[in-house]
Amino acid sequence: MTATTQRATITTPTEREIHVERTFDASRDRVWDAYTKPELVAQWWGRGNKLVIEKMEVERGGHWRFVEHHDGGTDGFEGRYREVAPKDRIVQTFEWDGMPGYVIINTVEFQDLGDGRTKLVTTSLFSSEEERDGFLKSGMEGGMNESYLALDRLLAKLE
Amino acid sequence: MVQYQERLDSAFNAVADPTRRGVLERLGRRSLSITELADAFDMTLTGMRKHVRILEDAGLVKSQKIGRVRTCTLGPRRLAEEAAWIGRYQKMLEERLDSLGEFLERTKGEYP
Numbered sequence: 001m002t003a004t005t006q007r008a009t010i011t012t013p014t015e016r017e018i019h020v021e022r023t024f025d026a027s028r029d030r031v032w033d034a035y036t037k038p039e040l041v042a043q044w045w046g047r048g049n050k051l052v053i054e055k056m057e058v059e060r061g062g063h064w065r066f067v068e069h070h071d072g073g074t075d076g077f078e079g080r081y082r083e084v085a086p087k088d089r090i091v092q093t094f095e096w097d098g099m100p101g102y103v104i105i106n107t108v109e110f111q112d113l114g115d116g117r118t119k120l121v122t123t124s125l126f127s128s129e130e131e132r133d134g135f136l137k138s139g140m141e142g143g144m145n146e147s148y149l150a151l152d153r154l155l156a157k158l159e
Numbered sequence: 160m161v162q163y164q165e166r167l168d169s170a171f172n173a174v175a176d177p178t179r180r181g182v183l184e185r186l187g188r189r190s191l192s193i194t195e196l197a198d199a200f201d202m203t204l205t206g207m208r209k210h211v212r213i214l215e216d217a218g219l220v221k222s223q224k225i226g227r228v229r230t231c232t233l234g235p236r237r238l239a240e241e242a243a244w245i246g247r248y249q250k251m252l253e254e255r256l257d258s259l260g261e262f263l264e265r266t267k268g269e270y271p
Contacts, residue, residue, distance in 0.1 A: 016171065018249055022256050026263040029271060034259060040270075044262035047254040099244050120259075122252065126171075126245060 020122045028112040031120060032087045035108070041066075059084055064092065079103070094124070103127060173217035173242065178202070179210050180246030183219060183233065187243040190232040193222070217242070 024031055034040045038056045045051050050069040057063055058081060065078035079093035087110055094104040104124050111119040174180050178200055185191060185199060197207035211231055214220035219239045222231045233239045 018245075018252070020252060020256065022260070024260055024263050026267075027271075030263060031259075033270065034262060040262075043266075044258040045255060047251070047258045096244070096248075099240070102241065102244065104248065120256070122256075124248065124252065126241075 016126050018124045018126075020124075021119060022122075023113065023117055023119045025117055027116060028087055028110050028118045031118040032110055035090070035110075057081070058090075079106075171242075171245070173214050173219055174246050174249075176210070176213075179214055180249060182210060182214065182231075183239075183243040183246045184250065186220060186231055186233045187247070190230050193229045193231065196231065219243075 026034075034044065036058045038053045041056070042051050042053055045066060046068050052067045052069065054065040054067060055063050055078075056066075060081060060083060062081045062084075063078070064081065065076065068075045068077070076097040077094065078097075079095055081090065081092045082105070083089065083091035089110070090106075090108045092106050092108075094106050095102065104126055107123045107125075109121040111121060113119055174183065181200060182196055185196070191199070193204060193207050193211060196202075196211070197204050200207065211220060211222060215222060219234045219242045220231050221234050222229050224230075233243060
């Protein structure tokens, strides 16, 4: 820790969110690169553990999967990028292999402070299993109905 | 559903405190007595009992007194697992940001 690199400030604005702000003594370009270039991510994301980046497609809909290797074994993390606005904002889902199906939505904002420093604002939104189940179910029903409609149309053509 | 939401909200309140998150994280690995927990967090027994009570009220921890020792375990429900995971996630997030800060210091001048 240095005088210019602050500790994170953590708040919980709503009961489902963890909000962390931290200022780094580095340009926004450097922080963005450290966050989005696999060869750089591999050097810090593992918190001192060996990190294997199995997949990292930094684009909307892209898949990421990182595996931490430590004395006790391995921990896999994965998700998808929902939004990638270069040097500005990344929204991605985050799942740990140990809690499959428990999805956290992570938003990271890169704020240029104009003095060579960059503030990283991270918001992690947790959703309950039951809320998600409801959402998935309704989404799947919608998709299912569309599939049936398409099948109906196809069958009508065949007749 | 509503009841579940209330429980999840109270779980979030319970894990808003760093000591309680730490307690959940440790209990996620194995059962511990109040004394062991108090020692681990350099805290008085009375202080630790209060934290454990809040976690118990939220349904995240259960404790059982056998003889003179009160042993705490993670609550039986999925909720306790979720709360333990929230605590663990927050700790990881902080560690990753520390690690990123160190990386940026270490690589000053190495890449633009």
